[in-house]
Amino acid sequence: MSKLFSLLTIASIAIASVSAQAPTSNLVDGACVTNYDASIDYFPQKLNTADDKGTFFSVSYHNNYKIVENNKSGRTYVLVQCGTPAPTGLTNVTEIYTIPVSKVAAMETTAVPYLELLGVAESIKVIADGSLISSPCFQTHLASGEVTNLSANNKTLQAEQVASVQAQFGINPYEPISNATVSTGQTYExxxxxxxxxxxxxxxxxxxxxxANEVSKKMVDNYQRLTTAASGYATKPIVAWTTFDAPSQYNNNTATYILSNASYKVGLTKDAGGIMLNSTKTKYGSAAELLEAISSVDVLIDETFIGSDLTDFLKNYEIASGQESKYKFLENKRVYREDGILTASGGYDWFEAPVAMADALLEDMINAVNPTAPSTSYKRNWLRNILLEEPIKYTTAENCTWVESSPRPNLATTYEGGAFNAAVSGASALSGSLIGAFVVSLASLAYLA
Structure with a gap:
């Protein structure tokens, strides 16, 4: 994203002088501008993109408005500071919004953790399907009656709900309307x-x-420390991400076995100290064909939705009893699923919090690659080992441990140690020690203050 911020770079360098141009008498936090002055920069605080890895959006700043571009959807949004005039003469603008917003709709579950990290989750007044949101504190917010589920069948009510908010993050699943949404794109990164x-x-x-700058800096710094600590293994465990796609109308009623090579998974695996199975083939017509390709894999992450335990896994992949020794990942007891945290209705937190919390996701992956890291006592959040019969954690409002009106604590802890011990295959990897220390993030705890 850094290369897309040509205007932001200049603005960031001049931030100190810009701050002096926006007196608090003209712009109080969260309030509208009074006594508008076209010469004043009303956005003295700008995004710091020095270490930004995003590629699909950009933000540029002007005195009283911002231009937000979603380069994945091709949509451009103009955000005008409340109490100031909208700009004229701009072209190719999708929507103009008055900011700061205080009432929004979240049509996609992935939007929720970002708003929670910012401490503005209570601005969500409409949600597409609250039963799929795994955040226990958002479930508390939902139970309060201050946020409602989008009507699926009553179009009149649905239109009223959408009209009651200032912005809609994500596409209405029941009535997609062009140019009536703030399009997302984080999962395409x-x-x-x-x-x-x-x-x-x-x-x-x-x-x-x-x-955003504060959260991002801490996350990037922690992610880089964890990556460095996991980078020195002499032998890097081989990892595969696979899916059994059961016969359905979407695949001509023919079972398909998928070996993922998604870029973010390749990078995550590498950063965790592992190495992705080197294969140019991603789809297989039979379980036997896939199993031949992955037989020597040390760690397997099963992304199949159907089946949640080892019995289901063996059935899905057609592994007969007594054949376990043929596959290294079974001998190693290293088969993981992404369903470690679910809602009662089956909503996956995997598609929510870890998308926004990169360092917390990396910790889980580090532990899947090397069970002694990042600490011998580390408990994974999302990657659940079915060979060790690890249970699914179901979230409810009773699990809420923070205040939804304040920034949500990142699930990551801050790593402050040295290199991890070499990753070891097999059951012996379940014991051992590491060099370094793992301490609770004081910054995360500070969010609760």
Whole structure:
């Protein structure tokens, strides 16, 4: 994203002098401008993109408005500071919004954790399907009655709900309307840190650039320390991400076996100290064909939705009893699923919090690659080992541990140690020690203050 911020670069360098140009008498935090002066820069705090990995959006600043471009959807949004005039003469503008927003709709579950990290989740007044949101504190917000589920069948009510908010993040699943939404794109990013960087995209609508900068810097710094600690293994475990796609109308009623080579998974695996299975083939017509390709894999991440335990896994992949020794990942007891945290209705937190919390996701992956790291006591959040019969954690409002009106603590802890011990294959990897220390992030705890 850095290369897309040509105007932002100049503005960031001049931030100190710009701050002096916006007196608090003209712009109080969260309030509209009074006594508008065209010469004043009303956005003294701008996004810091020095270490940004995002590729699909950009934000540029002008005295009283911002231009937000979603380069994935091709949409451009003009965000005008409340109390100031909208610009004229701009072309190819999708929508104009008055900011800061205070009432929004979240049509896609992935938007919620970003707004929680910013501390503005209570601005969500309409949600497409609250039962799929795994955040326990958002479930509390949902139970309060201050946020409603989008009507699926009553179009009149649905239109009223959409009209009641200032911005709609994501596409209405029941009535997609062109140019009536703030399009998203974080899950298309080819890099884990790039996905997390979308906190800046959302922050621009709230004038919360400072918060986004703070969260992003801590996350990037921690991610880099973890990556460095996991980079020195003499032998890097081989990892494969696979899916059993059961017969359905979408695949001509023919089972398909998929070996993923998604860019962000390749990068995440590498950053965790592993190496992705080197294969140019991604689709297989039979379980036997896939199993032949992955037989020597040390760590397997099963992304199949159908089946949640080892019995289901063996059935899906057609592995007969007594054949376990043929596959290294089974001998190593290293088969993981992404369903470690679910809602009661089956909503995956995997598609929510870890998308926004890159360093927390990396910690889970580090532990999947090397069970002694990042600490011997580390407990994974999302990657669940079915060979060790690890249970699914179901979230409810009773699990809420922070205040939804304040920034949500990142699930990551801050790593302050040295290199991890070499990753070891097999059951022996479940014991051992590491060099370094793992301490609770004081910054995360400070969010609760």
């Amino acid at each position: 080819p890099d884990v840190l790039g996905r997390a960087s979308w906190i800046s995209y959302y922050a621009a609508f709230y004038n919360y650039e400072n918060m």
